[in-house]
Amino acid sequence: MIAVSVCLTYPVQFYVPFSIVEEYIKKKYSDSWLKQRVIEYVARIGIVLLTFFFAELIPHLGLFISLVGSLAGACLALVFPAIIDTICEYDGRFWEIHYVLIVFRNFCFFILGILGLVVGTALSIRDIVNAFE
Numbered sequence: 671m672i673a674v675s676v677c678l679t680y681p682v683q684f685y686v687p688f689s690i691v692e693e694y695i696k697k698k699y700s701d702s703w704l705k706q707r708v709i710e711y712v713a714r715i716g717i718v719l720l721t722f723f724f725a726e727l728i729p730h731l732g733l734f735i736s737l738v739g740s741l742a743g744a745c746l747a748l749v750f751p752a753i754i755d756t757i758c759e760y761d762g763r764f765w766e767i768h769y770v771l772i773v774f775r776n777f778c779f780f781i782l783g784i785l786g787l788v789v790g791t792a793l794s795i796r797d798i799v800n801a802f803e
Contacts, residue, residue, distance in 0.1 A: 684717060691717075730801045737798065740790025748783025752776035 691713055699705045725731055756776045763769060 733798045737794040744783045744787035752779040
């Protein structure tokens with residue numbers, strides 16, 4: 671079931687990047703509709719094959735994905751939303767109890783996110799070093 675879901679949702683990841691490539695193809699090959707379609711399909715297949723080649727050629731790829739996830743995941747899930755919420759909720763009255771509670775809550779999320787980022791990154795780097803020894 672997981673394999674089916676991966677196969678069916680894998681092209682969704684390329685929707686935005688390929689829309690950029692598609693605009694270039696349309697501009698460069700505007701003279702022939704058939705040539706546009708052929709190059710578009712070749713480019714789509716090429717991009718997918720490129721990701722498969724990277725997955726096969728990079729040793730211990732899961733460890734590097736874990737490193738990127740620990741760096742970006744904590745920031746995207748806890749740190750950035752806390753900062754953005756604090757900025758958006760500010761209306762000039764800093765010492766009102768409502769805003770103080772929001773700042774306290776967001777500060778707790780911020781600290782938790784930084785802690786997760788540091789610990790996750792350190793553990794991922796340790797695992798990468800151990801894998802390549």
